[in-house]
Amino acid sequence: MIYEMRTYQIQPGKAAEFLKFYQEQGLGIITRYASLVGCWVKESGVLNSTVFIWAYEDFGHRTAQRTKLAQDPEWQSFVPSMLPYLVHQESVFMTPAAFSPAK
Secondary structure, three states: OEEEEEEEEEOOOOHHHHHHHHHHHHHHHHOOOOEEEEEEEOOOOOOOEEEEEEEEOOHHHHHHHHHHHHHOHHHHHHHHHHHHHEEEEEEEEEOOOOOOOOO
C-alpha cells in the first residue's frame, strides 16, 4: 500500500465552509477513484489546514486512478469551484513500516 497525505491550507475563516462544500460536492466523485483513510482539521502548525489521507495499492495504481479522476467531467467541474478556498496545497507519499497497523 501507499498512502497520500494531501494537506490543503484554506482561506482564514473558510475551513468549515470548505469541508461542507467538499463533502457535499467533491467527496462522492473522488471516492470513485481513491479510498479515503481519514480527514483531519489541524489544530497546530499551519492553521486553517485540512489533511486528507488516501490509500492506493501502489504508486502505479495511484497514477492510474488520478488519471481517471482528472478525466472525469464531474471532477473537472468541481475543481475550479474548490480553488478559491485554497491558499496552499501539499501532497506527500508514505509507505507503511513493517510494524504499522496500516499496511
